[in-house]
Amino acid sequence: RAPRAPKGPRVLREPPRRGEGSPRKLGRLLLVLILLLMAAAIAYAVIFMPKADQGQDNGAPAPTNSAAPPAASGEPEPSGSADGSDGPGSQQPQTSRSAAALAPGYTLRKDAEGFEVGVPKDWQRSPANADRQIRYGSDGFTLLVVPGRDTVKSGGSDPLDYQRDKEPELQPFRDSSWSSSSGLRRVDVGRQAMAEGQFTWQESGGREVFVRNLAMIVDGRYHVIQVIGPENDRDRVTEIYEQAIASYRVAG
Template identity: 50%
Template structure:
């Protein structure tokens, strides 16, 4: 096994049968992924019988490397958001740290792009929306991710999108671990201000998101070149090409890839534009290979000369994190070839439009108390005595919406406590003799505070029901959204839930 520690393979404490045991409770299984910063293993927390992913961090005798690993855990643990990987524990074993985190079943965005090359705009917007919300939550907590790229975005089989690997994150108020003249990051996704040695802010992460969006819809990375010098030159001197396949996302991509940080949109504006694109009617695009405009030889040579001159004037010790073998909480790799691109001027981003017509497979409903998109063909039931609007589908799925029925002052002003102790829609979970929960999370964004949970219980007629649930606190009242379905149809339930959540709007 490769460990990066002087070529030696440290031995964890063996359990019975030769199984490796970390920290006396985490049993390691197969290797999920490996990269420049560490190896990720599938694991089992024997104490609570929970699947986990365990990152064996590569360290040397240099203390700053150990501190960087611990900072990674602190940075991720500081951000409480469903689109940010959850850190459970940090264990010191064999003289170096192991990070224990949630196990996300699925694949990385890098793996998906390697297989599909191009994603539909709606799917790209859905993925990017989760990423920008995760970044906004991190920025609110004083954390800059600094390594947003396909290999660090996980796509769960239940439709969840998770930003992972805070290995080079910066935490506000903490001393920098990067030495003067040293650069750490993935060059093709790094903002110009970081590449040029300026102090980055949240806008640097949004630049990386712009590169990510471009690659998802166009099928190639706009600044990746065959050499380090070429990539640096492209980031510093080449204007972002105009997307040719993106109908709705082109303007926001153009603004995100503005060279100057102050010209980029805020996370809120990006999220609004992505939410609109994620719920827009599906556009049909002609199949074919991705368009890759190319620079002439003279322009490429000029860019390399400019970059080389900049590198000579400002000594830059570049530690480029490898993009061909990224580590994630569930494995995944990304392999890219150079794609020289043409120069163009980004288009301005218009003000996001109001909620559009419903996405394919959904219809928009308005009740006077809320608006939301529900699966096409659902049967609407009148508001009942419990304040519930119910939408049932012949395939066995059900949506329950309860707008503003319960006051925080008569239950709890903490959405997690409300969901756990008071919410009537979860009473079957509390009463069931057989029930499980994957946990309740408190989610705080700039515009919303809500709790989110996943539950399974057995009904009186022995049916296993799976539920995704949200309790949103608005002006002192709780809005509840719950999607129910057969336990063996978790992926469909989750897909419906995600669409409902991103389109739910209480009426003022």
């Protein structure tokens, strides 16, 4: 047999020193303690924290009891649908407001022709003419009211068609060589049918006017509210118109 190669010298291994694994164990212990403290805090909050009042609905604000009327928008608010069982005009205009809702400088006038309407305080009333037109006015502005002269039978059941083609108060618009219109629309509020529009035309004396017009059916008859003023003062015309339609009410 061949002789074996001599073995190298043995390397003596030092035994592990005590305490080398202690930092890792300490870190694990601290992590466990932190988790236990967090769990205890959550359990305390769930058990001992006061619960929300039983009367509250998931933090929703409590309802208020304010009885203040909504601000007059100047335009009727259309409803989702009209009740087809009754004809239009079976109710009083739903654009009516109490006198308290009128803007400063306006007053509620109870007219002998069977209606009430808000007008500027210093305006004068003219007696009804042969066409049953009642006028309030001052300083080049006029509020014209026609309380139920034309019937649905004669004027048709669509207030938009009546306003466009048949309403006598808009005949100057149809006859004028200088005229325009905008915002023509029908509005149904509940069972109240109405139409409104904005118009301009030139009067016989050459004055250019801006006109806001509302025609609505009440108890089978057309009621017209119209405000006329200088074409270059549209804001004032609109203000008077909004106060008028917000306060108009048929008596009885």
